Structures are given as C-alpha cells and as structure tokens.
Amino acid sequence: MEYTTVIIPLVIGYILDLILGDPRWLPHPIRLFGNAIQYGEEQLNIPPFAFQKGRILTMILLVITILFFYVLHLLTTPYPIVYYTFTSIFVFYALANKSLIDEGKAVFTALQKGIEQGRKRLSWIVGRETDQLNPQQIKMAVFETLSENLSDGVIAPLFYYALFGVTGAMSYKMINTLDSMIGYKNERYIHFGKFAAKLDDVVNYIPARLTAFLMLLVTGKLHKISFVVQYGKQHSSPNSGYPEAALAAILDCKFGGPNYYHGKLVDKPFIGTNDRILKDQEIKTVARINQKVTFTFVLLICMVYYFLYLNT
DSSP states (O other): OOHHHHHHHHHHHHHHHHHHOOOTTSOOHHHHHHHHHHHHHHHHOOSSSHHHHHHHHHHHHHHHHHHHHHHHHHHHTTSHHHHHHHHHHHHHHHOOHHHHHHHHHHHHHHHHHOHHHHHHHHTTTOSBOOTTOOHHHHHHHHHHHHHHHHIIIIIHHHHHHHHHHHHHHHHHHHHHHHHHHHOOOSTTTTTTTHHHHHHHHHHTHHHHHHHHHHHHHHTTOGGGHHHHHHHHTTSSSTTTHHHHHHHHHHHTOOEEEEEEETTEEEEEEEEOSOOOOOOTTHHHHHHHHHHHHHHHHHHHHHHHHHHHHHTO
16 A cells, blocks of 8 residues: 555544544444344344354454455545545544543543433443442543553554555454454353454454553553553453553553443452542543544554655
C-alpha cells in the first residue's frame, strides 16, 4: 500500500471519530455484524456438535467480511475520490474511542445523581451484574472497561488497518463482535462460542500488550512495565489483564476481584495492591490517557509508513 492511500484515510477516520464518536442515529456496520451473528446463532446453536457449528459460523462470517471489503477495495482503488471516501468512513467505523470515553463519563455523571442511576448506566457498557455494586466498584468497572476497550476498540483495529487496510480492520471487528456475543463461558455458549473466543484471544495478543506499553509511554511510567507483566498475566483473560494492569500502575490503584456475570460468581484475580478510593475527577485523567494513546499510535503508524515511503 502506498503512503498516502494508508495515511490520508487513517487521519480522516481518526478525526471523524474524535468529533462524532458513534451517533446512535448513524447506521453502523457493527450492528449488521451483530444481526448476522444473532441469526446464525439462533439457527445453529442446537445440540449436537455445538463447537463445530460455532466454528463454521465464525469462519463463514469472517470469510464473507474479508471477501466483501477486499472486493470493495479493489473496485474503489482506481477511483481516488471513491477510495478515500470509502476507506475513511470505515476507519471511522472501526474506531470507538470517543464513544467509549463518553460512555465512561456518563456513568460518573449518573453516579453523582445517585447510586441506582450509576448502576443502571454502567450496565449499558459492562457484562457484569451491577445491581449490588457500590460507588467504588462502579468507578473501578468503568476504568477497567476503558482500559480493556482501548485495546480492542481502538488500538487493535488500528493495528490491523496498518497491516491489511480496511479489510484487516473490519475483519478484526467481526472477530471481536463474535467474541462479545457468543464468547461467554456459560451453559449456552461454552461450546458454541469457544472457537470465536480463542480466535479473539489470538488476534488481540499483540494489540493488548502494545496498548499497555503505549499507556505507560504516554504517562511517563515505563519503569512500571514489570508491574504490568506481573499482574497482566494473572488475569483470567490472556489479553485483558495487560491494559488493565497498565492503568492500575498509572493510577496506583487496585482493580479486579470477584464479580457476578449472568448469575454466576466469577473470582477474577486482583490487579495491584493499593486499595485506595477512586476519585470522581480521575475519569478525566483516564480519558486523557485514552486520547493520548490513540493519537500516539496514529502518529506512529504515519511515521512508519512515511519511513517506508522514503526508503522505497
């Protein structure tokens, strides 16, 4: 890919997300992905051979996504205006940084109005049960979600865009959407969604660790990388623990611990040891970290492609 064909859509898509986020009125391909996954799950998640059926659904949807965006790339490449428009829009669709930050801030705003409002708003963005959480646990959940989703909602799609263009970014989004819908370890999905969950673990391996590194870099906390390694690998997820550990290191606080998911108590390990009270204004600090990390990675991609352009 040439320098300008990668960088111009990247910058435009990044700016669009910075300004617009994900307006609820705007049609979004992830909703289409979700509808396709839901339909496939309803048709196929019937014993026997649940694992094999889940693997077939995952591969079919992934192949369709790859072919669709690759063909669109080929069709639009000869027409620069169409290509740049198409690619910029889907870079914008692949990013979720502004909406992620806005949702996190909305929980804190709701919490200031009352514990029940905070619990309800939090339930929109997390999988855990929120009806028994106290204010400290609500804030902790927001920060964990912001750090984890900085990886799979921002850095990972940018990473795969840098490698494979829009086809890579949107294929990643399909995998991640599959995992978020059927990748649960409950009775319904333990077998059917296992392949999707493992595939999501694989594609997030590098982005999760890259996110943690960037978080430490932009906050001048690289000396805490040993903390991230120590606590990141203790998480039940092979990837989520790393950005969560990075934020815990930056804020010098404690994350994790047992929570209820879909009626089942999940004993998640603690990340960090300083069990201090999280303050309301710290949501601004976390939001700035997410913004700095996103900007830094966009800039890094631009620099790498420019360096490659100068040496060709």
